[in-house]
Amino acid sequence: MSLIAAWGLTKRFGDFTAVDGIDFEVERGEVFGFLGPNGAGKSSTMRMIGCVSDPTGGALRILGMDPSREGTKIRTRLGVVPQQDNLDEELSVAENLYVYGRYFDLPRSVLRPRIAELLDFVQLTERANDHVEPLSGGMKRRLTIARALISEPEVLLLDEPTTGLDPQARHVVWERLWTLKRRGVTQVLTTHYMDEAEQLCDRLVVMDRGKIVAEGSPRQLIERYSTREVVELRTHDQVTVLTDALRRLGERADGYSGDPLYERAEELPDRVLLYTDHGERVVGHLGEVKPESVLVRRSTLEDVFLHLTGRSLVD
Amino acid sequence: MPPAAVIPSPKLAVEYWLLTYRRNWKGSLLTSFLSPILFLAAMGLGLGSLVDAEVGSGRDLGGLDYLDFLAPGLLAGNAMMLAVNESTYPVLGGFKWYRTYVAMAASPLRGRDILLGHFTYMAFRVTLASFVFLGVMAAFGAVSSPLAVLAPICAALCGMAFATPTAAFVATRINADNFSTYTRFVIMPMFLFSGIFYPVSQLPIVLEQIAWLTPVWHGVRLCRALSTGTGVNWELAGHLAYLVALILIGTLLSTRTFTRRLYE
Numbered sequence: 001m002s003l004i005a006a007w008g009l010t011k012r013f014g015d016f017t018a019v020d021g022i023d024f025e026v027e028r029g030e031v032f033g034f035l036g037p038n039g040a041g042k043s044s045t046m047r048m049i050g051c052v053s054d055p056t057g058g059a060l061r062i063l064g065m066d067p068s069r070e071g072t073k074i075r076t077r078l079g080v081v082p083q084q085d086n087l088d089e090e091l092s093v094a095e096n097l098y099v100y101g102r103y104f105d106l107p108r109s110v111l112r113p114r115i116a117e118l119l120d121f122v123q124l125t126e127r128a129n130d131h132v133e134p135l136s137g138g139m140k141r142r143l144t145i146a147r148a149l150i151s152e153p154e155v156l157l158l159d160e161p162t163t164g165l166d167p168q169a170r171h172v173v174w175e176r177l178w179t180l181k182r183r184g185v186t187q188v189l190t191t192h193y194m195d196e197a198e199q200l201c202d203r204l205v206v207m208d209r210g211k212i213v214a215e216g217s218p219r220q221l222i223e224r225y226s227t228r229e230v231v232e233l234r235t236h237d238q239v240t241v242l243t244d245a246l247r248r249l250g251e252r253a254d255g256y257s258g259d260p261l262y263e264r265a266e267e268l269p270d271r272v273l274l275y276t277d278h279g280e281r282v283v284g285h286l287g288e289v290k291p292e293s294v295l296v297r298r299s300t301l302e303d304v305f306l307h308l309t310g311r312s313l314v315d
Numbered sequence: 316m317p318p319a320a321v322i323p324s325p326k327l328a329v330e331y332w333l334l335t336y337r338r339n340w341k342g343s344l345l346t347s348f349l350s351p352i353l354f355l356a357a358m359g360l361g362l363g364s365l366v367d368a369e370v371g372s373g374r375d376l377g378g379l380d381y382l383d384f385l386a387p388g389l390l391a392g393n394a395m396m397l398a399v400n401e402s403t404y405p406v407l408g409g410f411k412w413y414r415t416y417v418a419m420a421a422s423p424l425r426g427r428d429i430l431l432g433h434f435t436y437m438a439f440r441v442t443l444a445s446f447v448f449l450g451v452m453a454a455f456g457a458v459s460s461p462l463a464v465l466a467p468i469c470a471a472l473c474g475m476a477f478a479t480p481t482a483a484f485v486a487t488r489i490n491a492d493n494f495s496t497y498t499r500f501v502i503m504p505m506f507l508f509s510g511i512f513y514p515v516s517q518l519p520i521v522l523e524q525i526a527w528l529t530p531v532w533h534g535v536r537l538c539r540a541l542s543t544g545t546g547v548n549w550e551l552a553g554h555l556a557y558l559v560a561l562i563l564i565g566t567l568l569s570t571r572t573f574t575r576r577l578y579e
Contacts, residue, residue, distance in 0.1 A: 013579070050421055052420050052421065052577065052578055053578055053579065054578065071425075072321070072323055072423045072425060073320075073423075075421065075422060075423050076320070076321045076423045078421075080421035082414075082417065082418075082421065084414065084417075086413065086414035086415065086417050086418040087418075088331075088335065088413065088415065089413075090335060090338055091334065091335065091338070095334060098334075099330065099331045099334050100418070100422065102327055102330050102331070103327050103328070103331075103419060103422035103423065103424050104321055104422060104423060105321045105322065105323075105327055105423075151422075
């Protein structure tokens with residue numbers, strides 16, 4: 001049985017529909033992601049899963065229970081890492097874990113060894129007695145993760161776990177989440193970073209404007225909605241100069257297979273993306289198309305999102 | 316593995332507030348000492364010598380020296396001020412700046428545990444400060460009845476009669492824009508016109524009747540009766556009932572506004 005299941009899950013605020021009838025299931029032990037831009041309805045979905053917001057429509061079952069009736073029981077078994085840090089900055093690192101553990105009525109004798117273990121896990125043992133306020137953003141995030149683990153939850157909910165962190169701090173967080181995954185902790189996360197979704201998620205849904213527009217593993221999604229490679233052409237001029245030249249190029253067939261040279265083109269303000277399985281061949285045929293720079297790369301979830309919605313994920 | 320059943324309660328939330336109190340109890344206790352000393356010295360001794368000379372104790376102050384009259388009034392007024400402080404910025408902060416309530420809401424704690432936990436802590440703070448206040452009053456020789464030991468409890472009730480509806484209101488606020496207006500034009504007039512510094516009978520009848528409606532007037536009457544031992548009668552039960560009723564209404568309203576804010 002799925003750990004979390006939703007059918008037609010809906011959340012409305014007045015006239016605004018934040019979550020518009022979505023279906024999904026999360027299995028035990030997997031890392032499940034909601035990928036989408038800001039305002040896609042990810043956080044509203046997360047709040048419903050966290051039992052702090054009642055659905056306006058549809059059905060939601062978490063750990064086999066109904067969140068609107070058994071919110072307390074469910075929350076006992078969840079660990080929540082909110083988007084906005086809400087550590088107590090005036091308390092010490094260890095005190096933050098202690099006081100949070102007390103919300104779960106865990107006795108001091110249980111908490112003391114567990115705090116030591118968790119601080120070790122998030123590499124904050126040396127800072128145990130320091131105030132939280134001067135810690136770096138990455139350290140605070142790790143502490144928040146440790147705090148969410150204090151009750152040994154069955155499901156860890158992470159809302160934008162690395163938003164606002166520098167690349168190095170993100171990698172440390174990712175590495176910790178990987179370790180948790182290996183230990184079998186089910187994780188549900190939201191992100192608007194496609195690399196984060198690719199790195200962490202076994203399975204994900206792409207959300208846009210309150211709806212799920214695609215579902216699968218990162219690899220499946222890329223195979224289904226994109227090509228193997230992407231040729232990025234950047235220009236300082238008007239993109240239309242490039243696209244005119246490209247249109248003529250697109251009409252020419254690939255010399256090797258007779259197929260069109262590229263499958264699809266996406267126009268962005270400063271660049272054009274050509275979707276193809278053979279990037280180098282396209283580059284070889286550019287001829288009269290003269291961009292400022294050319295880059296051949298593998299397709300990512302960003303391309304999947306662009307294809308599905310016609311918009312980029314991060315503005 | 317079935318997890319241990321957690322029985323959520325306000326007690327678990329209070330522990331958080333007590334832990335933060337342990338961080339700054341020295342400063343807060345010092346303030347609790349200094350503020351009555353300043354007020355009682357300036358108004359009680361300074362102004363009081365003038366009042367006693369001019370008015371003569373007896374007539375309008377019900378046979379009391381000005382210091383004895385003023386000190387229990389200030390005890391109730393001080394509790395009101397402290398309770399209003401504790402139920403404005405810290406409450407909005409719980410939702411908005413520190414997000415303490417938000418963190419608690421993700422745990423097994425329910426809205427009412429979060430709310431009652433914070434109210435319990437506020438009551439603790441106000442009670443403690445009121446006992447300190449009583450100690451300072453005694454040092455100034457402004458206590459004349461053993462019943463005075465009950466006065467801080469009444470002062471705390473008076474404080475909570477303000478804190479609970481204030482918190483209910485604050486939970487509906489997006490920012491702190493109205494807080495200083497509220498303190499200046501709602502709370503301050505009550506401090507000035509509710510019988511702390513002079514009997515409300517000195518006021519025009521309309522203002523006097525308005526004063527009867529304010530919780531602080533009831534708190535002042537209770538504290539003054541207990542600290543001086545004069546006028547201890549059934550009237551006091553009425554004052555108590557009024558304060559308790561306000562606390563209950565304030566708590567009910569807060570339950571509604573907190574729940575709406577936390578679980579929208």
